[in-house]
Amino acid sequence: MADKYPSYAALAAAEVEGVDYTRTAVTPTGATWCSIAIHGGSIEPGSGEMAKQVAGSRMRYFEFAGIKSSGNTDLHLTSTVYDEPTGIALVAGSRRCLSFHGYAGETGVEETAIGGLDTALVARVTRALKIAGFTVVTAPSEIAGTNPLNICNKNLSGAGVQLELSRAQRAAFFPGGDLSRAMRDSGQRTAAFYAYARAVQSVYSGFGVVAQNSINVSRYCLLPAPTADVDLTATVSTDRVVTGGSHFLALVARYADASNSYLARLEFTTTATVGLTVRRRLTGTETSLGGGTITGLTHAPGVRFRLRLQVAGSTLRAKAWLDGQPEPAEWTTEVTDSSLTAAGQIGMRSILSTANTNSLPVIATWGDFLLGGPQQVTVTRSVNGITKAHGAGTDLRLAHPTIVAL
Known part of the structure; x- marks a missing residue:
């Protein structure tokens, strides 16, 4: 489905920040990696929570989050045209970028479709997640994250990693598979949520x-x-x-x-x-x-x-x-x-x-x-x-x- 808005400027002119969406950027001193979710909140629920957990206190973190009571998909800006200035600037100042997204996937199948131009880091993240017991597949072309215009590839190295988490995988991170805003805002998480984040963080910790x-x-x-x-x-x-x-x-x-x-x-x-x-x-x-x-x-x-x-x-x-x-x-x-x-x-x-x-x-x-x-x-x-x-x-x-x- 095509985006409702062609740019962030058009979105910001029609939607109200703080009522319909929020932007959050955190830049710890000396951080050279970033963990982002440009479709956070209720746009692709669960992606923002994972990006924040992975970032912790050692990575830069950015989330564009939909907070409308309904119709949050209207706030979706495709990764290759995403031009919101705060997120772009945060990524541009980072050497490595992990971009978290959500996609439908097959019903009931918990998996991550991974892609991006940073092929070495893609391999490392894939290996870490598989060792932790998670299913990882190569992302199909439409969500492969290999377009240089994709925000994940707009860092200092010109190459990033895009992680597309199936709906079933994201649901597994919250008690009862509940992806509602109320559950996500409650702070409740499953053991799988923390295991997934630790696996991705382990790739960073060895540098x-x-x-x-x-x-x-x-x-x-x-x-x-x-x-x-x-x-x-x-x-x-x-x-x-x-x-x-x-x-x-x-x-x-x-x-x-x-x-x-x-x-x-x-x-x-x-x-x-x-x-x-x-x-x-x-x-x-x-x-x-x-x-x-x-x-x-x-x-x-x-x-x-x-x-x-x-x-x-x-x-x-x-x-x-x-x-x-x-x-x-x-x-x-x-x-x-x-x-x-x-x-x-x-x-x-x-x-x-x-x-x-x-x-x-x-x-x-x-x-x-x-x-x-x-x-x-x-x-x-x-x-x-x-x-x-x-x-x-x-x-x-x-x-x-x-x-x-x-």
């Missing part, structure tokens, strides 16, 4: 942001290493197209001090290629031990790459791939070096080339820092044939890093 305010300055995030031999994995992205000189992001092992460590270093270049080298810093001199450009990988703002570094004795191996894709079987590079043997520290390093001309700061977003490698241990129950995958390794989640600018 740490490093603001690079100057060129040729190393910024380390470090933790004590349990042993000298380690297997490290993390995801990383930057928020700008590279200009002038490269962005360098590296996993770090056997870090003794700023002058002595091993690195698996990603390089995002001015031509959008992605390189990976294993490097040694010894008494302040950094040397590439092996590696090169990775065929098939292209850097763009917000695109996440998964990086892995394995150090065992004098053998150092590294590989990188697009986050959300299967891990390559082969290592990108494998070298030997025995210069550094002590456990030292592990972590991440972010630095900009001396030739870099980006408008500063360039933001490096690290996540999913895992000690032990990304392998899955698969257990099949012989009695019923159920197969379950369990992660191997310790998920460090960037919880208590030491941040050092050198």
Whole structure:
């Protein structure tokens, strides 16, 4: 059904704010993600409540809510033409956007149809919801959220995520399946409501942001290493197209001090290629031990790459791939070096080339820092044939890093 109004200006001229609809925007200090519902209230009931719960106190939050006693569908502005200025501005200042909606779906089927241009984050949200026991399907074209004009894609990275929750899924969030305004305003929620929100929030919780305010300055995030031999994995992205000189992001092992460590270093270049080298810093001199450009990988703002570094004795191996894709079987590079043997520290390093001309700061977003490698241990129950995958390794989640600018 076509929208009644072609724009927010037309809607605002005919409807009364505070009587027919409300707008709510919350921007916590330092928040870089947003959770929005542009069809909240009684337009697509349940979407606004979920967007608010997911946002919590760490994400930006916006809701356009219909509060009429009836006829709230008149307030619907399609995502690709949505031009209400407060919501647009909130999204435009965010690096990541989660946009919650409601759709009819099949009667009685609890599911989420997911889409959007941020394909890496789509994959992460999908995985988190499925692990939590929710059904997720790929959104059909009419609600896929892949149009660049969709508000979810109007953030700093030009790519967002759209979650369309079926009516049955939204009803499952409220006692008795009651989606009425009275029930929603009562604050009553089911366990499924909180489980769903926690699953989506878990995707956010594993990220740490490093603001690079100057060129040729190393910024380390470090933790004590349990042993000298380690297997490290993390995801990383930057928020700008590279200009002038490269962005360098590296996993770090056997870090003794700023002058002595091993690195698996990603390089995002001015031509959008992605390189990976294993490097040694010894008494302040950094040397590439092996590696090169990775065929098939292209850097763009917000695109996440998964990086892995394995150090065992004098053998150092590294590989990188697009986050959300299967891990390559082969290592990108494998070298030997025995210069550094002590456990030292592990972590991440972010630095900009001396030739870099980006408008500063360039933001490096690290996540999913895992000690032990990304392998899955698969257990099949012989009695019923159920197969379950369990992660191997310790998920460090960037919880208590030491941040050092050198």
